Amino acid sequence: MGLVIPMRPTHCTSCGTALMESPITYEVIVNEELFQIEDVPALVCRDCGEQWIDDEVRENLEKLVAESAGPEPHVQ
């Protein structure tokens, strides 16, 4: 069996430091436009800065961004 990635890790997958619950600013670029969503609940590694967002939260973020970005890319 390969490595199983847990749904919600308690420790950083990169350095092994305990993860801390902390709100982050989620940044994503859609259609060459930068979207920033503040106060996103996430787990953050204090040592190397690795961030973990729950799948459920990530899905909501993607939905939010998709609605803001609109259905069609801006074409000129």
Ligand SMILES: [Zn+2]
């Ligand atoms: Zn780390």
